[in-house]
Amino acid sequence: MKISAAIKEKGLWLVPLIVTILLWEVVAGYVIKNPLLLPRISAVIHSIYTLRALLVPDILVSLLHFSIGVVLAFLVALPLAVAMGWFEPVFKAIDPIIEILRPIPPLAWIPLAIVWFHLTHYAAGFIIFIGAFFPILIGSYTGFRDVPRVLVETGKVLGCIGNRKLIRYVAFPYALPAIATGTRVGMGVGWMCVVAAEMFGVGNSGLGYRLFQKFYFLHQMDYVVAYMLILGLLALIIDRVFRHFVEDELLRWKKGIVK
Amino acid sequence: MRGRSITSVIAIGAIAVAMVMIVGCIDSETPVEMTTIHIGYQPSTHQIAAMVAYEKGWWEEDLSSFGIEEVVMKEFPSGPPEMHAMLAGDLDVAYVGVAPPIAAMYEGLDAKIVAGAQTQGSALVIRPELAEEYEREGPLALKGKAIATFPPGSIQHTVLSKWLLDNGIDPETDVDIKAMGPSDAATAIGAKTVDAVLLPSPTPTIIVEEGNGVIVEWSGSIWPDHACCCVVASGEMMRDHPELLKQIIKTHIRATEYEIAHPEEAAEIYAKLQNADTSTIMHSINVSDMHWIHDPHVEVESGLEYARVIYELNSERYEERGLEVLGEEDIFDTSFYDEITG
Amino acid sequence: MNHKLKLRNVTKMFKSEEGEIKALDSINLEVKVSEFLCILGPSGCGKTSLLRMVAGLDYPSSGEILLDGETVRGPSPDRGMVFQEYSLFPWRTVIKNVTFGLKIQGVDQEHQYEIAERYIELVGLKGFEQSYPHELSGGMKQRVAIARALATDPAILLMDEPFGSVDAQTRNLLQKELLEIWKRTEKTVLFVTHSVDEAIYLADRIAVMSARPGRIITCMDIEIPRPRKRTSMEANEIREQLLKLLGSNNQKTT
Numbered sequence: 029m030k031i032s033a034a035i036k037e038k039g040l041w042l043v044p045l046i047v048t049i050l051l052w053e054v055v056a057g058y059v060i061k062n063p064l065l066l067p068r069i070s071a072v073i074h075s076i077y078t079l080r081a082l083l084v085p086d087i088l089v090s091l092l093h094f095s096i097g098v099v100l101a102f103l104v105a106l107p108l109a110v111a112m113g114w115f116e117p118v119f120k121a122i123d124p125i126i127e128i129l130r131p132i133p134p135l136a137w138i139p140l141a142i143v144w145f146h147l148t149h150y151a152a153g154f155i156i157f158i159g160a161f162f163p164i165l166i167g168s169y170t171g172f173r174d175v176p177r178v179l180v181e182t183g184k185v186l187g188c189i190g191n192r193k194l195i196r197y198v199a200f201p202y203a204l205p206a207i208a209t210g211t212r213v214g215m216g217v218g219w220m221c222v223v224a225a226e227m228f229g230v231g232n233s234g235l236g237y238r239l240f241q242k243f244y245f246l247h248q249m250d251y252v253v254a255y256m257l258i259l260g261l262l263a264l265i266i267d268r269v270f271r272h273f274v275e276d277e278l279l280r281w282k283k284g285i286v287k
Numbered sequence: 288m289r290g291r292s293i294t295s296v297i298a299i300g301a302i303a304v305a306m307v308m309i310v311g312c313i314d315s316e317t318p319v320e321m322t323t324i325h326i327g328y329q330p331s332t333h334q335i336a337a338m339v340a341y342e343k344g345w346w347e348e349d350l351s352s353f354g355i356e357e358v359v360m361k362e363f364p365s366g367p368p369e370m371h372a373m374l375a376g377d378l379d380v381a382y383v384g385v386a387p388p389i390a391a392m393y394e395g396l397d398a399k400i401v402a403g404a405q406t407q408g409s410a411l412v413i414r415p416e417l418a419e420e421y422e423r424e425g426p427l428a429l430k431g432k433a434i435a436t437f438p439p440g441s442i443q444h445t446v447l448s449k450w451l452l453d454n455g456i457d458p459e460t461d462v463d464i465k466a467m468g469p470s471d472a473a474t475a476i477g478a479k480t481v482d483a484v485l486l487p488s489p490t491p492t493i494i495v496e497e498g499n500g501v502i503v504e505w506s507g508s509i510w511p512d513h514a515c516c517c518v519v520a521s522g523e524m525m526r527d528h529p530e531l532l533k534q535i536i537k538t539h540i541r542a543t544e545y546e547i548a549h550p551e552e553a554a555e556i557y558a559k560l561q562n563a564d565t566s567t568i569m570h571s572i573n574v575s576d577m578h579w580i581h582d583p584h585v586e587v588e589s590g591l592e593y594a595r596v597i598y599e600l601n602s603e604r605y606e607e608r609g610l611e612v613l614g615e616e617d618i619f620d621t622s623f624y625d626e627i628t629g
Numbered sequence: 630m631n632h633k634l635k636l637r638n639v640t641k642m643f644k645s646e647e648g649e650i651k652a653l654d655s656i657n658l659e660v661k662v663s664e665f666l667c668i669l670g671p672s673g674c675g676k677t678s679l680l681r682m683v684a685g686l687d688y689p690s691s692g693e694i695l696l697d698g699e700t701v702r703g704p705s706p707d708r709g710m711v712f713q714e715y716s717l718f719p720w721r722t723v724i725k726n727v728t729f730g731l732k733i734q735g736v737d738q739e740h741q742y743e744i745a746e747r748y749i750e751l752v753g754l755k756g757f758e759q760s761y762p763h764e765l766s767g768g769m770k771q772r773v774a775i776a777r778a779l780a781t782d783p784a785i786l787l788m789d790e791p792f793g794s795v796d797a798q799t800r801n802l803l804q805k806e807l808l809e810i811w812k813r814t815e816k817t818v819l820f821v822t823h824s825v826d827e828a829i830y831l832a833d834r835i836a837v838m839s840a841r842p843g844r845i846i847t848c849m850d851i852e853i854p855r856p857r858k859r860t861s862m863e864a865n866e867i868r869e870q871l872l873k874l875l876g877s878n879n880q881k882t883t
Contacts, residue, residue, distance in 0.1 A: 047299050057304050064374055064395055078607070146480040147433075147465060182716040183687055184704040186781065197733065201720045228467075241466050245367035246601065247374055247394040251306035264811035281720045281761050 061139055067250035075254035083236065086255075087262065090222050091235040093149060094266075097156025097225075098218050102211060104157075112165075113172020113203070114195060122224040126165065134221045138228055150233070155225035160218035167210015171203025205282045208274045219263045241274065248264040291304045298484070321528060323357040324350065327369045327381035330362060330469065330561050331487045332572055333405040334382040335515040336542040336551045338581065342556045349538045353531045364468030365437040373398060379524050380535055384524035385514045385586055389618055390440035393597065393605060397522035402536050403586045404543070406509035408577025409443050410491035412500035413483040414476060421503050426454040430461050432482040435475050438466035442515050443506075445596050447485045450509045476500050489563070492571035507576040513585030514593075515577065525620060533623050536581075540627070543581040581619045582628075590618055605612035633785055633817040634660040634683065638726030641678055643822065651842040652678055656692070657834055658845060658852035660785070665811055665818045671875060678714075678841070679791050681838040683819065684710045696784060706730045709778030710787040713794065715770045717762040721778045723773050724749065724758040729798050730781035748776040751810055768799040775810065785817045792827070801859075804830055825871050830857055837874050846874055 049069055056068040063071065076083070084273035112119040137158050174199065183198040226236030235255055243251040275282075326346070328337045340346050346358040361378065363369035366387030372378055373388075374396050381388070382404055389480055395491070413429075420428040421599060431452070437443040444466070448458045458464060460467050465481060467488040475481045477499040484494070485506075494500040506513060518539055546553040550572050556567040580586075594613040598605055605611075632641040652675045660666050670676045681881040683685040683694055694701040696708065717726050727745040737742070749755060750834045752772040762770055771791050778786060792800040804827060811818055822828055828835045829851060849871070853863050 044295060044299065048302075051299075051303060051306065059306075062395075064664075065414075078603070139832045142475075143478065146478065147475070176714075178712050178714045178716045179718065181704070182710075182712065184686065185684055185706065185708065186777070187706045187733035189703065189705075193733065197729075198718070201718070204720070242370065242439060245390075245466065246440050247371060247391050247396075248604065249369075266518070281763070 033093060039224045047112040064247065064249050067253050071189060071250040072115060072254045072257065076258070079251060079254060082259065085233050086238050089149075089256070090107060090226065090236065090262075093234060093265065094156055094222055096144075096149065097158075098151065098154030098160045098211075098215055099159045101164055101214060101218065103161035105161050106168060106207070109165050109207075113169035114191065114199060117213075118229075119169070119173070124168070126162070126268045128164075130162045132158075134217075135224045138224065141225075142228065147228070149229075152222075152225035156218040156221045159221035160214035163214035163217055164207075164210045167213060168203060168207045170210075171206025172199050172205070175199045175202045204286060205279055211274075212267065212270055215266060217257075219266065223259065235262075243262030244264075313547050314328065320354055321379075321531070322354060323359060324355050324380065324488045324531075325361060325378050326363045327372065327378040327383065329365060329369065329382065329487075331516075331555075332489045332557055332568065332575070333408050333487050333577060335546050335557050336404060336581075337382045337558050338479075338560050339546050339553060340479055340482075340538050340542040342560065343542075345538050345542060349534055350531065353528070353534060354532070364470075365443075366441045370396065370440070372622045373421050373519070373521065376521075379521050380532075382516060383517045383519055384437075384442035384577050385590045386597065387440050388517075388519045389590070389594050389613060392613060393601070393610060398524065399522070400517045400583055400586070400590065400618055401520045401525070401532065401620055401623050402518040402539055403580045403583045404518055404539075405517050406512055406578045406580060406585065406589075407505065408515055408575050408576070409446065409485060409487045409506040410502045411447075411483060411485045411504040411506075412491045412494050412502050414477065414479065414499070415501050417482055418501045418503070426450070426456065429483060430456055431463075433463040433465060434483045434485065435465045435467050435472040435481040436485040437467055439467075439600070441472050442513075442593070443485050443487065444514070445593055446513060448600065449596055473497075473499070488575040488577060489557075489568050489571035492574060493567060496567055496570075503573075505576040505624060510589070512585075512589065514589040515585065517586055517590075520620075520623075525623075529547065529623070533627055536623055537627055540581045543579050548577050551596045558595045579614065580626075583624055584621055587619055589616055591615060594618060632659045633662045633664070634658075634819065635695040636679075636683070637693050637695070638674070639679070639682065639689045640692060641675065641682070641687075642690040649719055653689075654842040654844045656843070656845055658848075660817055660819060661788065661817045663817055665808075665820065665831060665833045666837055667832035667835045667836050668819065668821045668838060669825065669871065669875075670823065670843065671840050672823055674694045674838045674840050675843030676823075676838055677789055680710075680819065680821050683785075684708050684787050706734065706781035707784050709781060709783035709785070711771065711774045711778050711789070711791045713790045715767070715774075715794065717770055717773055717777075717778050719762050722759050722761055723754065723765070724763070727777045727780050728772055729777060734781065744780055745776070748780050751777045751779070751813065753806060757871075766799075767795045768803055771795065771803065772806070773877075775807070779810070779814060779816070783816070785819060788818065788820045790822050800827075807831065824869055825875070826859060828871070829867055831854075835871070837871065 038255055052069045056066040060066045096245065108122070112122055134155050137155060141151040141154045167174045179198055179202060180194060183194050188194045188197050221238060222234070223236030226234040227240035235258060239252055301584065305593045326337065328334050342358055342360070347355070350358065363372070366383045367390070369378070369381055369383050369585070370387045370391040373381055374391055374394070385400065388398060388400065394399070417428065434447065436447050444464070447464070456462060465475070467475065471488055472486055473490055473494050474486045476484050477497060478496060484500070491500070491502050495502060506515075518536070520532050528610070551569060554569040554572055555565055557563065558568045591614070598612045631646045636656050636658040640651065641655040643650045643652050662677060665815065668676045668679065678687060682689050683701065685701050703706070716731065721729065724742065724745050727748060728741040731744060746758070748754055749758060752771060753771055754776070757769070759764070762773070764775070775792070792803050795803065808831065820831060832851050835849045835851060837849065838844065839846050844849060851865070853861070857864065872873065
């Protein structure tokens, strides 16, 4: 009984995954038959093995760019979010500027980034910063703006006098789930900018760098797809790790409400 | 529970059908009458022949009797992206360095070099502040520096790599080679983001005129008479439209002879199409060591050398696939040219 | 006469599209020490505004509010408040909610828990210290809110229709428990409601308010001994009187 239930649960996502892999292999190998158009997944997996010496430094460098960008985005966005979320005049003053800058795609910032930071890790980090910043900001200030009045007043009548105390003891804990969600989305966008950030030759390694500066120009499509998969997998891992530490631990109280 | 498994089966079936349909569309290449031709080229004075034929309407004129109604010229910053497009089937003919198509052929490009376009003509430019160091130490002055050039697989990248290797410098570890297009590289050396560039004309001259660099080597002195640009034709062109291809080569020869005879007009045409300063372009043509040519045979020797260098740089991958260094018959098809010139 | 809370000529004006509206008109009220005073009035009569001003969450346009002889200026744990809406901090457990006020005051942790345990037991929630608010029923949540307000040992306990969100049976039960808590702690309680039955059951004295602009029509002493029967004759008589008072002002009430 228990085994079949477990199989059914795993089967729900495992079976389509296996079928997709098999389909890919068959279509690539026997229908399309052009490794430039669609490399076989067996070739892609073999490439991952072939490239193992390059993969580790590339992953580390990409993670470095990613960390620079995300950490900076968080450090800048959070205080701004507190100010915008708690003080309405600040929000009204700054929001128009944010709304103009926000839709600009991170890629469009690349020429400026190269001029400001030259071809260094900071230029790459900057593009990722742009990508991660807005989701973190907006998620966080939404959390602060949404604090129910009754909780703020409860805080006041229990002795939280002054904005600092209210922000620290009432608004911030309330906004924490929104901050976490914004950060998670921001990290997702930031990671997508890794390739864009690195493809312009900032530095000498990195997943995006190697994909665009080496594999693409030499038409090594199986290597390209291998790196694409690695990029996707890393994003998944980062997201899951974040969710485990933040949502499972810090935000246990939210679990009951959302269901 | 039954409902779920049926849904999964239907979903998978739908995906399968969709994929087969997509594949079917890709495969439906029945040789049709060609009415549009796509010609790839780069913004370099090496390839003015293509621009002359375009500007003077020779492409349309000469090819209309073969049923061509439209000639589409596609510009690329450098060879590798141009060959990527050709791999995708987007180009019928390409003006490109000799190295990129060879790199693409190792990955299965169905095309051959059918005519020459130009030899030599690229220059190593270094920042003015480093000129003294270069005078003293020569190539070794470039150790630890950042050099911008065209992407891996291009003539410039290959020439630079070969030159570094010949001078005992490891292109992977002793220098920081950054790949970019000509305008990006010019900006980079101006912003001191890189210390040197190796680029085809006219960009080196433009950089010097802007005061951002000093030309210290021409590629012809690094590698005498090395082939640079050529004309590549897709396998489909060669097999399905041989007469059309022969005419294209004839038009190319006509344009090449014209530019050789009228360099000032050539400079004007380039300046007009590329929004550049005519006198700068004229100056670049004068100081550059390039030769405009049309005979593919002249390019065979250095072409084979490129094939060897590219093989060396990617030997692990090619060996794994059982590939060998490409030979003359793999790279060149001079039959069309030979038929025309008799 | 020992008066805990004095309201003198309290008037409140609101600005709106139609100009200035008088919400409260010259309220004069005195609450005795340990008295359970109900403010009874129809919806919109300003009773909540009045309570909020006592809490310090709002300010009178004219007049003054004195607690133990001192003018009220802003909110303070000295005036504990239980709101109508559920107001527990969802990210804190029951015990951490109750210790909140103590923590802000700087009481050390051991002490915090000691005091909190006492009040949690008082409201009948012993064993639920580690539960989160989302795990509690509506009635339990309000009990925790009461414990939390009492934990800081306020001079007066303010309650704004705290049982409005729960079902009738739970409400009756909570009213009974509230009276027990009041007896044990001897707090002064100011309780706002629109329910005549609730006021009769709970109050020592009922201040009846008119519709807007809110005025105190009359203060009625309820001398029925506790525990009170909701359906006794005396209760019914008083109910009739109150309904007439409220009805004659043409407003809805229960």
